[in-house]
Amino acid sequence: MSKSASLATIGSIRGDIVAAANTNEEQYVTFTVGNEEYGVNILSVREIRGWTPESRLPNLPDYVRGVINLRGIIIPIFDLRARFGGGTTEVTKRHVVVVVQVGERTRGILVDAISDILAISQDQIKSPPTMETGMVESQYLSGLFTAENRMVTLLDVARLFAVETGDDEHANQRGVVNDRPH
Amino acid sequence: MEDLQQFKQTYFDESGEFLAGAEAGLVRLTPGNVDLDEVNAIFRAVHSIKGGGGAFGFSELVAFAHEFETVMDGVRSCTIVVTDDLVDTLIRANDVLGQLLAHARNGTKPPPGFADPVVAALKRNALITGDAPAGPESAGPDVAAATDPTAAVRTVTIRFQPKADLLMTGNDPTFMLRALKHLGTAEIECDVGGLPTLAHLEPELLYLQWLVTLTTSATLLDIQDVFEFVSDDSLVEITEHGTEAVNCSASTTSASPVTPATASLAPIGGTGTSAAAIVGDPLSQLTVYDTPVAAAATATETAKAATGKSSATGDGGHLNLGGHTIRVDLDKIDRLVNMVGEMVITQAMVAEHVRDLPPGEFQELLEGLEQLAQHTRELRENVMSIRAQPVSSVFSRMPRLVRELSSETGKDVVLVTAGENTEVDKTVVENLVDPLTHMIRNSIDHGLETPEDRIAAGKPRTGTVHLSAQHRSGRIVIEVADDGRGIDRPKVLQTAVKRGLVQPGISLSDEEIDNLIFVPGFSTADKVSSISGRGVGMDVVRRNITNLGGRIGVYSAPGQGSRFVLSLPLTLAVLDGMVISVGPERFVLPLTNIVESLRPKQADLHGLVNKCDVMMARGEYVRLVYLHQLFGIPGAVGDATKGLVVLVETEEGGRLGLVVDEVLGQQQVVIKSLESNYRRLDGVAAATILGDGRVALILDVAGLQEMSQHARSPAPRQITDASIQLQAL
Numbered sequence: 071m072s073k074s075a076s077l078a079t080i081g082s083i084r085g086d087i088v089a090a091a092n093t094n095e096e097q098y099v100t101f102t103v104g105n106e107e108y109g110v111n112i113l114s115v116r117e118i119r120g121w122t123p124e125s126r127l128p129n130l131p132d133y134v135r136g137v138i139n140l141r142g143i144i145i146p147i148f149d150l151r152a153r154f155g156g157g158t159t160e161v162t163k164r165h166v167v168v169v170v171q172v173g174e175r176t177r178g179i180l181v182d183a184i185s186d187i188l189a190i191s192q193d194q195i196k197s198p199p200t201m202e203t204g205m206v207e208s209q210y211l212s213g214l215f216t217a218e219n220r221m222v223t224l225l226d227v228a229r230l231f232a233v234e235t236g237d238d239e240h241a242n243q244r245g246v247v248n249d250r251p252h
Numbered sequence: 253m254e255d256l257q258q259f260k261q262t263y264f265d266e267s268g269e270f271l272a273g274a275e276a277g278l279v280r281l282t283p284g285n286v287d288l289d290e291v292n293a294i295f296r297a298v299h300s301i302k303g304g305g306g307a308f309g310f311s312e313l314v315a316f317a318h319e320f321e322t323v324m325d326g327v328r329s330c331t332i333v334v335t336d337d338l339v340d341t342l343i344r345a346n347d348v349l350g351q352l353l354a355h356a357r358n359g360t361k362p363p364p365g366f367a368d369p370v371v372a373a374l375k376r377n378a379l380i381t382g383d384a385p386a387g388p389e390s391a392g393p394d395v396a397a398a399t400d401p402t403a404a405v406r407t408v409t410i411r412f413q414p415k416a417d418l419l420m421t422g423n424d425p426t427f428m429l430r431a432l433k434h435l436g437t438a439e440i441e442c443d444v445g446g447l448p449t450l451a452h453l454e455p456e457l458l459y460l461q462w463l464v465t466l467t468t469s470a471t472l473l474d475i476q477d478v479f480e481f482v483s484d485d486s487l488v489e490i491t492e493h494g495t496e497a498v499n500c501s502a503s504t505t506s507a508s509p510v511t512p513a514t515a516s517l518a519p520i521g522g523t524g525t526s527a528a529a530i531v532g533d534p535l536s537q538l539t540v541y542d543t544p545v546a547a548a549a550t551a552t553e554t555a556k557a558a559t560g561k562s563s564a565t566g567d568g569g570h571l572n573l574g575g576h577t578i579r580v581d582l583d584k585i586d587r588l589v590n591m592v593g594e595m596v597i598t599q600a601m602v603a604e605h606v607r608d609l610p611p612g613e614f615q616e617l618l619e620g621l622e623q624l625a626q627h628t629r630e631l632r633e634n635v636m637s638i639r640a641q642p643v644s645s646v647f648s649r650m651p652r653l654v655r656e657l658s659s660e661t662g663k664d665v666v667l668v669t670a671g672e673n674t675e676v677d678k679t680v681v682e683n684l685v686d687p688l689t690h691m692i693r694n695s696i697d698h699g700l701e702t703p704e705d706r707i708a709a710g711k712p713r714t715g716t717v718h719l720s721a722q723h724r725s726g727r728i729v730i731e732v733a734d735d736g737r738g739i740d741r742p743k744v745l746q747t748a749v750k751r752g753l754v755q756p757g758i759s760l761s762d763e764e765i766d767n768l769i770f771v772p773g774f775s776t777a778d779k780v781s782s783i784s785g786r787g788v789g790m791d792v793v794r795r796n797i798t799n800l801g802g803r804i805g806v807y808s809a810p811g812q813g814s815r816f817v818l819s820l821p822l823t824l825a826v827l828d829g830m831v832i833s834v835g836p837e838r839f840v841l842p843l844t845n846i847v848e849s850l851r852p853k854q855a856d857l858h859g860l861v862n863k864c865d866v867m868m869a870r871g872e873y874v875r876l877v878y879l880h881q882l883f884g885i886p887g888a889v890g891d892a893t894k895g896l897v898v899l900v901e902t903e904e905g906g907r908l909g910l911v912v913d914e915v916l917g918q919q920q921v922v923i924k925s926l927e928s929n930y931r932r933l934d935g936v937a938a939a940t941i942l943g944d945g946r947v948a949l950i951l952d953v954a955g956l957q958e959m960s961q962h963a964r965s966p967a968p969r970q971i972t973d974a975s976i977q978l979q980a981l
Contacts, residue, residue, distance in 0.1 A: 125947040126837055127933060128883030137930065139941045142594035146930040175929050 094191040098215075100222050101168060101181040103151050108181070109188065109215065109222045114170045118184055121165040132158050135180060140169065147178040148231050170227045177231065188222070190215050195224065263304040264357050265579070270297035271350050276648040278343050279655065283334045286327070294342075295324040301349065310356040313349070316367050319374045320345045326378055329472070341373040343652070405436075405469040406492060412479070413461040414486040420456065423482050429462065431478045436468025582678075585638050589825055592628075592635045593922040599628045600943040636823055641681045643721045643730070644672035649685065650692055650719060657696045664703055664714040665696055671721040676728045677823040683800050684730070684820075687793045691732045691816055692717060694789060699736035699814050709811065711735065727802075728822055733815040739808040741765045748774065766806045770794045801827060801844055827923050829950065831916040831942065832898065834879045835888035838948045839912075840921055840940055845953040847899040847907065849915050854893050867892070867909050869899055876909045877960040882935065889913045902954040910956070919943075923950065935959050 098109035099118075124136035124147050133152035137144050147167060151159045159165065159180055167178040195213035210229040215222045274297040277290045302317035323342065326332030348370045355362045410432065414425055432438050446459040453459075466475070472490065479488045603621060611618060647669050654667040700706075700715035707713055718733040741762060748754040748768045760768075768774060772791040797804045802820035821827070829840035830849075848869075856868050857876070865876040876897065880888030889895035890911075897909040921940035926933065926949075937952035 123946065125939075125949065126885070127949070128885070128935065130933075137926070137939065137947045139945055139947050142590060142597070142924075142941070144924050144926055144929060144939045144941075144947055177929060 094193065095189045096192070098188045098190055098222070098224060099168065099184065100186045100188055100217075101166070101184050103154070103181050104156060107185055107217075107220055107222045108150070109190075109224045110168065110170060110227050111224075112187065114172065114227045116169045116171045116176060119167050119169060119178075121161050121163065121167060121180070138167075138178065140176065140178070143176065145169070145176045145178055146231075147180055149180045151180075151182075153231075172228045179227075179230075186217070188215070188217055190224075198223075260308055262579070263308065264353065267301045267304065267353050270301055271346060271353070272645070272648070273297055275343065275346050275652065278339060278346060279648075279651045281334060281339050281342070283336060283339075286334050288328070291324065291328050295321065295328050298324055298349070301353070305356070308356070310352075312362060312367070313352040313356055316345075316352055316371065317349060319371050319378075320349060323374050323378050332377065338377050341370065341377055344370050345374055405467065408466045408468060408475060409491045410464040410466060410475065411461070411489040411491075412464065412486060413488070414458055414482060416457040416459065418458050418482060418485050421482075421485060423485070425458070425460070425462070425482075428478050428482065429464065432464055432466055432475070435470040435474060435478070436466050438467075439465040441465075580638075585635075589635055589639065592632050593825070596628050596632055597922070597941050597943065597945065599625055601945050604943050636677070636825070637675070639678050639823065640675035641678050642673045642675050643681060643684065643728070646681055646684045646688060647672045647719060647721070650688065653689060653692055654696065654717065657693060661696060662702065663696060663700050665700060666714050666716050667692075667719060668716060669719045674721040674723060674728060675822075676721075676820065677825070679824045680728070680800055680820055680822070683796065687796045687818070688719070688730070688732070690789065690793050692719070694793075695732055695734040695736065695814070695816075699734040699738075701737050705737075709737075723822075724819075728820050730818040730820070731815060732818075733813060735813040738810040738812055738814050739766050739769065739806070741810070744768050766808050769806065770804070798844070800824065801842065803844060825923055826920055827940075827950065829919055829921050829940070830898070831919050831948065832896075832910075832912045833914045833916055834883070834912050835885040837883075837885055838916065838942065838946070839879070840919075840948050840950045841898060841900065841910070841953070842937070842950065843918065845900045845902070847901050849896050849898040851896055852892055857892060865892070867897060869897075869909065872907070874899060874907050874909045875960070876911055877956060878911045879956075880911075882956065882959055900953045902957055906954075906957055908953075908957055908960070921948075921950070 097112040099112050099115050100107050100109040102108075119140075122138055124138050126136040127134060127146075131152075133149045135147040135149050137146050149159050151157065159182075161180070165180060165182060166184055167180055168184075169176060169178050195215055198211045198214055210226045210232075211223060212226040213224045215224055274294045277294045277297075280287070280290060281294075298317055298321045302314050302321055305313040305317060320342075323332060323338075323345075327334060327338075332338065348367050352362060352367065412425070412428065414423075418425065429438075429440055432440075441463045443461045443463060444459070446461060447453070448459065468475075472492070475490055476483075476488075479486065482488075599621075603625060606614070606618065606621060609618070650669070651667055654665050657663075658665040695717050696715075700717075701709065701711075703713045706715065716735050718731065720733075721728060721730045723729075744765050745754065745760065745768070748765075748771070749756050751774065753768065753771050753774065754760070769790045770793075774789075774791065794804050797818055797820065800820055801824065802818055805817045805819075806814060807817065808814040827840070828843040830843055830846055832839050832841055850869065852867050852869075858866050858868070858873075860866050860875075866873045867876055868874075876892060878890065878892075879885070880890055892909075892911045895911055895913045896915055897911055898915065899907060899909050901907050919942075921942070924939045924941060924947075926936065926939045933949075935952055935955040936949045937955070938950045939947050940950055942948050
């Protein structure tokens with residue numbers, strides 16, 4: 071049960087955050103998708119859970135896997151691999167969903183595996199190389215971090231699926247054809 | 253500060269209830285039929301609003317409430333005669349009070365002079381008094397500044413009969429008698445009839461009672477106050493003389509003055525019983541009056557100690573306070589409802605998993621689970637019932653509407669309501685106001701004839717509108733029926749043709765014609781009145797009702813009237829649905845949308861231009877919509893002759909055939925929002941969680957129809973009402 075172990079770790083680390091608050095350090099949960107490693111701020115992570123089959127949503131891009139039942143609330147699951155153009159993930163029992171909280175809203179991110187929890191201070195974060203204009207990606211990259219000899223891409227979860235979840239004003243421009251009250 | 257804010261909130265909440273209660277009471281107030289209990293309740297409501305307003309320093313509100321209260325007090329003490337004009341003024345005053353409350357709540361100032369016309373009307377009314385020889389009037393504006401308006405000088409008989417052990421509680425009757433003397437001229441007689449023989453006399457007990465004849469201008473409340481501390485330990489009976497001529501009772505406006513001691517009355521309210529028992533035989537003719545009965549039956553004002561006290565101090569002065577209640581934040585209840593919903597799902601999930609266990613081995617487990625299932629069901633019903641409210645909160649608004657409409661249209665109308673206590677979810681109740689208002693307007697404006705026409709048709713001059721509610725098979729059914737002229741079918745058809753809603757020369761059944769009134773943009777009123785006839789009538793009602801998951805039907809007989817029947821779910825949190833499957837996915841179709849499901853033969857299917865398939869069903873051609881195509885689901889059956897066609901009907905009446913793989917069964921599902929964590933999707937109304945814990949989407953039939961039109965048929969959209977589908981295709 072490596073999942074519950076990592077949950078426990080997160081819990082204890084959350085407790086340490088107060089201690090770490092004086093320094094410039096913040097905790098990041100890192101996970102792998104293929105050969106790449108990504109990190110999100112631990113404060114936005116609500117829980118980490120094993121993969122459960124999703125219910126598909128109609129007529130959406132492939133990185134929107136569908137919705138699952140998280141103890142009575144319905145949350146969308148996004149496939150990070152598909153989001154970065156790597157094709158849809160072939161899920162196994164070992165795949166993991168990182169449940170993140172953005173404001174009042176909860177969503178899940180499908181990743182391959184949890185890898186680490188890192189304490190990173192702000193001055194250790196390198197800004198990503200300037201990308202071509204028009205590449206959306208730069209919006210949700212909050213920086214790069216070198217851990218030993220790996221590069222960890224730090225993601226801004228609030229922006230990661232902002233468009234798809236209707237969090238920002240882009241949502242209003244999307245064709246909401248049917249605005250009937252229900 | 254925070255605390256004060258919280259109290260303010262409570263005050264506004266309560267005041268809202270008081271206002272609603274007062275309005276309901278005022279509407280029932282009719283000349284010659286004055287229910288003193290109701291008048292008292294209204295008085296208390298206004299008084300409570302005034303009292304609370306004073307505590308928070310809402311001076312304008314208090315000043316106005318005071319005028320209002322003064323008049324109500326006059327009505328209460330029968331010094332002001334109830335007339336139609338008075339009732340109108342009071343209703344207006346109630347409105348103004350509500351507006352002032354709203355201003356106070358928002359922290360805004362009402363425009364200067366805003367309440368003046370009503371205040372003037374109130375003052376004018378305060379001067380209109382009964383023609384009783386009641387001595388100087390004092391309820392007028394000149395003494396309005398006094399905290400409690402005083403009543404006329406008259407004679408009051410007070411029978412004061414303390415409990416035998418009164419002295420042991422440290423009370424002394426002398427004080428009360430002395431206090432009474434301060435109120436006016438008192439003649440005090442002591443009744444020693446209760447004294448036992450010396451041998452049986454207990455020196456610590458009190459055997460005396462008193463009869464005081466008091467000539468005073470003090471109000472009843474003042475007199476009751478004297479006995480405030482002993483009211484639990486004594487029998488106090490106060491009878492007013494000299495005001496009998498102003499008779500508040502409905503039937504006996506000319507009743508002869510009643511001699512109080514001999515008045516035979518319905519005995520004995522709750523608190524009085526013990527007191528009466530103590531006095532013993534010789535005095536048993538002294539009955540404790542139960543206030544409502546006594547007040548209605550005679551002109552005597554009897555103070556039952558408890559009632560008097562509560563109205564004097566304002567505690568417990570709630571209207572219709574039926575039992576113990578508690579005010580709970582709605583969010584808390586919703587969370588509870590949500591959690592119980594989860595429990596039901598989890599329980600169903602467990603039940604599904606253990607179903608395959610060998611019964612012999614796991615007998616106890618299975619029995620336990622069966623019990624758990626029962627308890628969960630019960631729990632859910634109980635929790636749902638917390639949110640339930642009687643429809644009376646909506647029904648009670650209607651008499652006023654009818655009253656207004658009646659005077660606007662010049663038609664005599666009586667509203668008869670039934671089943672006000674039928675309970676339904678709060679949200680449903682709240683959303684019923686508009687549709688019901690509209691339907692009753694419609695009934696009075698279009699349904700009922702003018703008095704002349706009615707008499708000419710051999711009907712009673714006064715039209716009747718029936719409004720009733722009842723539970724029927726897990727739904728609430730509300731009917732609005734009138735005994736008017738019924739739907740004028742030729743005229744409806746003619747109008748529909750004129751508006752281009754129906755092609756000329758089409759023959760429609762009576763039912764189809766009746767249903768045309770629900771088509772958007774339809775109105776038969778010859779001229780647009782201020783009441784209805786703007787053409788935004790019944791179609792809006794229908795949409796409101798269907799948005800609540802309900803249906804509306806109309807039944808009409810020419811010359812005899814029309815009947816509108818609403819059927820609504822008891823709660824919005826749960827939906828009756830049909831679970832269907834398409835490929836590996838499962839969906840829920842709201843049962844209200846489903847007409848029938850069938851497997852068509854190849855011969856029933858036809859291709860139309862643009863590759864749109866149509867099917868013959870029940871004598872109509874219905875367009876087929878392949879759900880797997882629309883939603884892009886792989887691995888579905890796809891062939892209507894091998895799968896199933898579910899014939900569905902949208903709220904607007906348009907029909908289509910949804911091609912699905914299988915119909916899995918009917919189920920009650922808990923509605924979950926997709927938007928709270930994601931966003932709206934076309935063709936999807938909401939989501940739910942099925943017994944196995946998986947999410948299923950609840951389909952939005954109207955959305956599907958729209959999607960399919962955008963996706964497949966570029967042909968111009970036809971009018972899609974069911975009743976005119978015939979000619980549309």
